[in-house]
Amino acid sequence: MSREEEVFMPALQGKNIPIVTTDDKWKMLFGEEGVSAEIQELATELKRLMDSQAAFKQKIKDIKRLKKTLLDEVIGISDRLNKGDKSAAKELDDRKRLIGDCNTQIEALEDQLIGLPREIYQLNYKIMVASMSVCYDRLHRNTDEINEIDEWLSNTRKELKKQVIRLQEGEMENFNLYSYMHDIFGPEVVDIFDMEYDPERNHRIRTPSADSRQPGA
16 A cells, blocks of 8 residues: 555545546646556556446346346246146246346345445555545646746846836936036037937937836836
């Protein structure tokens, strides 16, 4: 018995555990990796046991139906025998023999059925524990990746805010420089230098009111 089984078995005693492999969503638990060979082997064995159980129950049902028919025939044959029909005696013996065979077969099938529910329960339990183990391993891996991405996004947002502030500070400094140049040297002198330095192309000068961006927006 695995460690997981030893831990969970006592806690799950008496709990109604559905047959997990009969749920269409069961295989979806394993994602792209698919069901492992070990778990698939357990699932195949579980299906075999369940098919055997269903077959035994159907056989018992069929034999009980036959037995009822024979019992009904016995009543009719007994009436004939009571009325003096000597040939009915052999038919009655045949029916009783067949009813005895039915009882023997039903008893044998019920004996075979006795251990199956427990085998099915234990095997289904193993599949459930193995499936849960796979699921929680994937949950842990996904959570580790989510945390890494979340940390990266958090750091990126912080860096983005810093860069936006630096961009705005640079634009504001350019604006102030250009304003001071106009105030100190006059527009005519600045225009002459503008022809050489071409601020429209080479220097980003934006008025504060033109920039609606806020850090972290």
